[in-house]
Amino acid sequence: NAGVMQNPRHLVRRRGQEARLRCSPMKGHSHVYWYRQLPEEGLKFMVYLQKENIIDESGMPKERFSAEFPKEGPSILRIQQVVRGDSAAYFCASSPPLQPIFYNEQFFGPGTRLTVL
C-alpha cells in the first residue's frame, strides 16, 4: 500500500504567480488534512476535506487560498498570487473514515516546499 504522495516536492514561484500543490491519499483513505509549516515553526492546520466536500477550513487564510478534493484525482491546495510570506512547507495527511470510538491515525506525505522569489 503506497503512502501518501505529494507533488511536486519542491516548487518555486515568483510573486504574483499561482501555486498548485497535489496530494494523493493512501488507498482507502477518504479524508485529507492540509498543514503548513513556516520556517522554524510547528505545523499549523489549514483545511480538512472529504471527497467533494470541504468540512473545516478554519485554518485557511481568507484570501488567495483554496482547496478541493474531487471525486476522482488528488486533493489540490491552490494559492493564487503568491507572496514571499507563503514560502513554507505544505504537508497533507490522510486518514480512513472517522469513527467515534476508535483511534484514527493521520498518515503524512513528504511535503511540498514552496519558495516564493
Place this chain on the structure above:
Amino acid sequence: AQTVTQSQPEMSVQEAETVTLSCTYDTSESDYYLFWYKQPPSRQMILVIRQEAYKQQNATENRFSVNFQKAAKSFSLKISDSQLGDAAMYFCAYRSNAGGTSYGKLTFGQGTILTVHP
C-alpha cells in the same frame, strides 16, 4: 482553543544516554489523544508514540516512552539509549476526540531540535 507548548527549542544528548523532551498543553476537554512526531532533515513526519487521555498507563514503544500527567497537562517524551538516528525535530501534538467541530485535526507545538553527539 487548545494550545500545545514545547518550552525547549533545542536539546542535546550523548549517544546511548537518555533524554527527556517536555510538552505541556491546555484544553478543557477530557477525551483526547496526544502524540509525539519526529521530523528528520528529510521533513517526513513520523509518528513516534501516542497516548489516549483516558488511559492512565503511560505509552511505550521500544526506546520511547511518555510521562503523561493529565492533571498537570504535561506530556513528556523519554528517549532511552539514544542513537544518532534519533537526531531530528520532535513535535508534540494534540487531537481532540470530542467530535463536533474538531474533526480530528492536530494541534502542534513549536518543536524541539534534538542533537545526538557520538
